[in-house]
Amino acid sequence: MHRSRQHRIFYGWMLLAILLFLLMGRLAWIQLVMKHQHMPGTKRTLLESSKLQRERAVVLDTGRGHFLDRNGSALTGKLIWTAVLFPVPERSMLSEDSIERTAEILQSDPNDLTKIWTGLKEPRLWHGKDGRLPVPLSEQQQQALTALQLPYVKILPYEQRYGDMESGMQWLGFISGQRKENQFFEHYQNVMGTSGLEKTLDPLLQGISPTIISFTVDSKNRLIQEFDPMVKADSNPYYPLRFTTTVDRTIQKGIEKLMSEAGVKEGAVVVQDVSNGDIIAMVSLPFYNPERVNPEEGQWENRALQSTSPGSVFKIITAAAALETGAVSAKDTFHCSGQFGHYGLSCWKEHGHGTLDLREGFAQSCNVVFAELGTRLSGAQIQDTANKLGLGYEAGWQAAHVLGLKLFKPLDHEERGMVFAQGTDSRDEGVRVQTAIGQRDVSMTPLQASNLIVTLLNEGRGFRPRMISRISYANGQELHSFPVLQNRLFDTISKKTARTLLEWMQDVVNEGTGKTLKKTAAWQLAGKSGTAEVLSKGSPRNNQWFVGYGPVKQPRYAVSVLVKNMKPGSRHQATDLFGDIMNLLAGT
Structure with a gap:
């Protein structure tokens, strides 16, 4: 009986050792091979997908080429500073005071801001309640927002292509593309010119890659403040191209x-x-x-x-x-x-x-x-x-x-x-x-x-x-x-x-x-x-x-x-x- 018990213990340890060995082999295979394979239905590898699950990215610049006038003045590409709201895992993390003060700075209604903010699943550039464009912040607004030290608000530079104003430059045209939440990369690669020079020169205007800033989050989609954000930008000295027009x-x-x-x-x-x-x-x-x-x-x-x-x-x-x-x-x-x-x-x-x-x-x-x-x-x-x-x-x-x-x-x-x-x-x-x-x-x-x-x-x-x-x-x-x-x-x-x-x-x-x-x-x-x-x-x-x-x-x-x-x-x-x-x- 004693000998039979020893055999059972021995075989149990052997089985456990085999399982551990198989697990280690599986992990090694994932690290060495699978992380470089593409996931079904996507161009990303397992490693890239894993990182994306722990990152929240915001596109700051599409990487598209720009137009200049005959004297070198920019006709496209205006840098603005705007607010970026990050998902808040729980409503309780936003106090009434912080919402009211943020709404005042952003010139928004607190109820509208709360509805937008608490409904986010991805970072969002601040567009106001119904706006289609990121709202530029004045220097005073930036300072006031920074002073609040809210963990779920960032102030970032953003390239607005034309400037939000009426123009008689229909020859320049416009671009189109529908933003899809959670698909920043795909969306900005598919932006295309719809009329004017933006359309006729579209194959040459397409850049290599956008400029993206990414933030690390934990399993509950909370920003990890200890990790610095990472900026991903192409360093190619040749692209995007610059188009000099004859227009003054x-x-x-x-x-x-x-x-x-x-x-x-x-x-x-x-x-x-x-x-x-x-x-x-x-x-x-x-x-x-x-x-x-x-x-x-x-x-x-x-x-x-x-x-x-x-x-x-x-x-x-x-x-x-x-x-x-x-x-x-x-x-x-x-x-x-x-x-x-x-x-x-x-x-x-x-x-x-x-x-x-x-x-x-x-x-x-x-x-x-x-x-x-x-x-x-x-x-x-x-x-x-x-x-x-x-x-x-x-x-x-x-x-x-x-x-x-x-x-x-x-x-x-x-x-x-x-x-x-x-x-x-x-x-x-x-x-x-x-x-x-x-x-x-x-x-x-x-x-x-x-x-x-x-x-x-x-x-x-x-x-x-x-x-x-x-x-x-x-x-x-x-x-x-x-x-x-x-x-x-x-x-x-x-x-x-x-x-x-x-x-x-x-x-x-x-x-x-x-x-x-x-x-x-x-x-x-x-x-x-x-x-x-x-x-x-x-x-x-x-x-x-x-x-x-x-x-x-x-x-x-x-x-x-x-x-x-x-x-x-x-x-x-x-x-x-x-x-x-x-x-x-x-x-x-």
Whole structure:
């Protein structure tokens, strides 16, 4: 019996030893092999998953590339300091006093703060009650919050991409992506550009990895205060990339202010450098907030790249066609009684302009003169001249196979404009008469309008306007530069015609429809006004235009101004804005 008992003890110890041996082997296998294997349904290893269970991370910077203006000023990337709330395992850990004092500092209701705070399972940047963006803290708020020494509140730097404000820079665009609690890594890798440069350059803007700060927690999701937070940031000297635009931020913001003060509801302005066609400013109204975009609303659409009826601005092209084809001579005169006599067309001046030549008809924007030109010109002649001056195709800079992109085309949703719609018979005299004064099917973008002026100032040799001039690595080293490209899609108009039209534009300001500019202009200016009749929601409205250049003696800028959907008979706001913008440019 005693011997049998000894055997049982021996076998028991042997079994225990075997179990311990197997357990040690299993632990060794986990440490040496399994920790490096990926968990089912995820890209993480067992070791990484174990660490994540003990960490709570907050993304401070997505790692996406940034845009600069032509002078190196940042257009994206604004550093703010904000509060981060961490999960509180038990409501009792937050005293009423601490909640009230924190709510006061964060300018929030204590009940709202309590509801948000106690419902957290992951750290959350402070967005307020219903806000979509982290709320920046003032220096006083930071100091007050730090003085509370609450273990479940941290103050951290956060990169706000655009700044929470209204803007007319729809060409910049916005990014989209839905934050998913507990999936910071996946969410920020999936952020993508939805419109503007953010969309067209998205493959190049994607960074390598985000900047993340992580905090260690215990099994009850409580912060372990003894462990310092860890910042995980990529140290690659080349990424994210930096994109230098041709836009001057000061001029852009100055024009936005002028348009806002003028009460413009809808429209666009484009400013170009006449020496190379570069886009210096591009403003679209209504303004939008890229941090709070609702894609179903139209504010994000860039009116500067949308084509619309140009009215008398198109008379520049009609006059060019007449001069190029010899359809009119310097001795030809026209008589305007206020009515054309055909097709129900009349002049804007009720009793007419009397007898005048083409130069005078251009300065006075006489509809009767240009309707007569429509009868003399063929549809092909008008279309060919329009093509030479940049209408009917995308004006912006583009090239194939740049930096791995099949087509590098920065301008998003740029429209081509048109002269005759598909199916319209340009042999019909009535069609040509309406077309010659910039009505019927004719449409043009504000960018095409300003680029038309640039083309004339360069004696008929147009450019493909740039918005991106260079791309650099994070360390400043240049990755790629984009050369100035002349437009070679069509032949040019003659130098003589270009010079003639520029002289006639001076007449518009000196004695024609733009003569109000002489009173307040800092520079001698030249240009062409336009008023297009349109329908908006079934009601008659006018699109007001003014395009031109300045200063006349040494031109620096070409500017197009469009004010949309004005009531008929309203003051010509586009002309006034053109003068104000030119005065702004004169001070730069």
